[in-house]
Amino acid sequence: MKQDILNKIKLWDSIIIHRHVRPDPDAIGSQAGLKALIKSLYPDKKVYLAGEEESSLAFLASMDKIEDSLFAKSLVIICDTANTARIDDERYRNGAETIKIDHHPNVDPYGNLMWVDPSASSTSEMIFELFEEAEKEGFVMDKEMARLLYAGIVADTGRFRFPNTTEKTFFAAGRLIEAEFSRPELYDYLYETSLSLLRLEGYVLSEVKITPAGAGYVYLTKDILDKYKVTSKEAASIVNSFSTLKGLKAWVFFVEEEDVIRVRLRSKGPEIHELAARYNGGGHPMASGASLSDWSETEKVLSELEDLCR
Structure with a gap:
């Protein structure tokens, strides 16, 4: 499959790369990487990044302005997006x-x-594995690619702490740092925080509740977000701010937006992606998200999370 993808890339002069809405460092890292x-393989090809600009991740990459007419004559590649409903920029269909x-x-x-x-x-x-496939034909590592892919790996593994970290992960990271980009600078950008967000984190740590079975939960209403001047x-x-809490097995943030309640689920053991899927969401077994229409549904989600922990 990797060779098939490289063959497709070789055929097209115009390529548009998408990722999911509300991007994280892996979404933009894999897309821009x-x-x-x-x-680096084909300097003359036209390659575009599609999606809304995310100011907090601008240190990684900026998105491109793309004319509608370009899509019909372009190869579209979608990174880090499980379902079509979450693809940023619906023009991918064209x-x-x-x-x-x-x-x-x-x-x-x-x-x-x-x-x-x-x-x-x-x-x-x-994407690093895709590079390895291209490397067989003599291509060398690009420094900017290495920086972007390393950022995505570091973020999605929680700095190599999460169970999704494997021997392959460490091998990829080891190869990428051979490019000698500034890791301290990258970490500073990835983990810097604002005073308002730091204060909200203090609120979260003081308000978190944990059930007898080990399910943690926090409610962040729009009033609370407005008080601390923090967006959803x-x-x-800060969804992992109390992940080290003793006895915690899984946890959920309920975050109120204008017309929806975002559900951010995380786990240290029980698989939560099927729970998320039942509430208009999905994701990984240990990290998922969902959407609710009103607060009454939060009790059902919490009850089901409690059952999983039990």
Whole structure:
């Protein structure tokens, strides 16, 4: 499949790369890392990054402005996105051909070619494997590609602490740091926080509750977010703030937005992705998200999470 993807890339002069909405470092790292890989292989190809600009991740890459007419004559590659509903920029549907590259469970097969590997720590790790395939033909590592893919791997593995970290992950990271980009600078960007977010984290630590079975939960209403001057998107970055709590097996953040309640699920053991799927969501066995229409549904989610922990 990796060789098939490289063959497709070789055929097209125009390539548009997408990722999921509300991107994290792996989404942008794999998306922009793939662009850097393609440009290092074929400098004359036109390669574009599609999706909304995410200011908090601008240190990784900026998105491109893409004319509507380009899609019909372009290969579209979608990174780190399990289902079509979460693809950022619906114009991907107008692409001449589509490739899916993802490490989530394949709940929504799409594309002319699919490379899905749930055993990979991140989609960035998969793009590194794509580089390894190209390397067999004599291509050398690009410094910018290495920086982007390393960022995606570090973020999705929680700095190599999560169970999705494997021997392959460490091998990829070891190869990527050979490019000698500034890791301290990258870590500073990845983990810097604002005073308002730090204060919200203090609120979360003081308000977290844990059930007898080990399910932790926090409610972040719009009033609370407004009080601390933090957006729902920014609040997502502190979802692991109490992950070291003794007795904790899984936890959930309920975060209120204008017309939806975001459910951010994390786990240290019980698999939670099927729970998320029952509530308009999905993701990994240990990290998932969902959406609710009103607060009454949060009690059902918490009850089911309690059952999983029990």
